[in-house]
Amino acid sequence: MTLPAPLRTTIRCLAAIILGYFVTVGTAALAAVLMVRFAGWDRTDAFVVAGSYSWIVWVACFMWAFAARQLWFMLLGMAIMATGTMAGAKAIEPYLPVLGAL
């Protein structure tokens, strides 16, 4: 299965921008939840730190989207990462300690 080159380029661009963003969101959420669960940080600190550095994941997704030779593998990989990380974060989150407002 070989799509015409301009279409493949469009898919790469969309994957980098859209899927890349959702992989970033998921990674930030999962990393934050894991830091609260296993490093004992409070949610605010964990979210702020995870959110700050998660942007590098988006940059990596851009590289992947354009370096990949197998488009389906790249698309599937990003989709699994985006949904998997978010699902993981949502599964662990209910077990975190509740502190409330100051």
Place this chain on the structure above:
Amino acid sequence: MAAPAQPDEPGGVRLALNWLHTWFGLLSCLLLLVIFWTGTLAVFDWEIDRWMKPATRFTAPTEMSIDAFRPVAEASAPGAEFWQVQFATDRAPAEFYAQLNDGAHFYRTIGPDGLTLLPDQGTYGGTQFFYPYHFTLNIGFANIGLILCAFAGIMMMVLCVSGVIIHRRIFADFFTFRKSQKSQRSVLDLHNLTGVLALPFHFVISLSGVALFSAMYLPTAQEAVFASDPTAFDQNYFSRPAAGEAGQNSASLDVMAEEAARRWDGVWPGHLRIYYPGDANSYVEARWPLHGSLAARYHSIWFDAATGDVIAAPQPSAASAGYAVLWGLHVVQFDHLTIRWLYFLSGLAGCVLIATGLLFWSQSRRKRHAKTGKKGAEIVAVIAIGGTTGLILATLAFLISNRLLPLDMEGRATLETWCFHAVWLAAFAHAGVRRGAAWREQWIAIAIGGVVAVALNAVTTGDAIPVAIARGQWGVAGIDIMLLLGSFLAIAAAWRMRSSQVRTREGHAKKFLPAEKS
């Protein structure tokens, strides 16, 4: 190694990433130029404020009594939601800021006696024009400006990484600058040189810039993390609503500032903010100052306005201290003149990097596009002119209009921003009409504009460079000196362009050259 027509063409990862670098670079270049230029100016935003608000050019005493100032504050901003006093620093006098009930803002500089407000200076200056332009483009609607700037930040990181990967001889090219007759080669060398030299700066400044607003850009992640504990997000910030009935706010504000300083081992608060003044639920926030340390910490102590008791004093965690360093590295509010200048120079290197990338795109396609009748190279050349010399001209217009418009004029601050944007638009139009000749003409206009701005400052305020230095106004003198230096460099650029045009056209160029502007 030219970019392929599509990333799928044979040639491997390097060529594919070259496609990414070429086209996403083109897509975001104008936005990046604006963000880097305004960010570079914002490094000296308080100094630009001094230049544009002549009445605030005095050495302010760092100590002032807020209790003594309180009647002035309450008289000038009655019924304010909150008002605050930002204490004077080495870079700026004390500032008064109030958020009024109708949502309007009220900014004034506090006079050297600590008891008066200076009249409105009728300008947004550096801190309210260039600084917010840097991350919102001054487009408030639906946060479009903020989102565009974040995307540009991501693009900058993508361009940095892809640029390094596609670059074969990164170490050798670090020492390469071919001052060649062929300007295309010089442009590419300059692109590589500034890119590699300031690479760590460019990457970290982009990452920290995007990171600062992470919570805004990742709402779904925030929802997921705080699902069962939503109020925890405000863990470090105390707040309570107004009671709606009058109360005694008799506790001394000066004592609160002293108490904060005592708890912070002698560090005086950066500002004191009084919420709901006169209300029974009124409270006071003393905020940690930004100028004393690299880390820009959001660290406060809250007091009850009626009793003066401490309500909340959360201890910053190690994680938030780490975040504060990232923040501090971006906003450069710490006092260190050498590092401040390095930020300024690195920012300029970023502007050169983006502009040369744009130029290279256009130059390397000019002949091919001319042959095939494509317009791309010409359009990008126009964008390059408007985005570099045009942006500098607009900045000069902003400064010059500030010295020409009368102080008591209605809507003066807005008119200054109109001057900025009108001149910028005109520069694009000029580039579209004059094409290649526009470079030289705009450099000449910049040279003239810089000298005019310095002369106007001397005439309208009396602060000629030696006078400003004698008065200790180094910020004002520094801006004047940079303007003159810029004028000199602009003349040099214009001269070089003239001579290279003459050379390449073997002496026949003179009749094609535009008449000298003066």
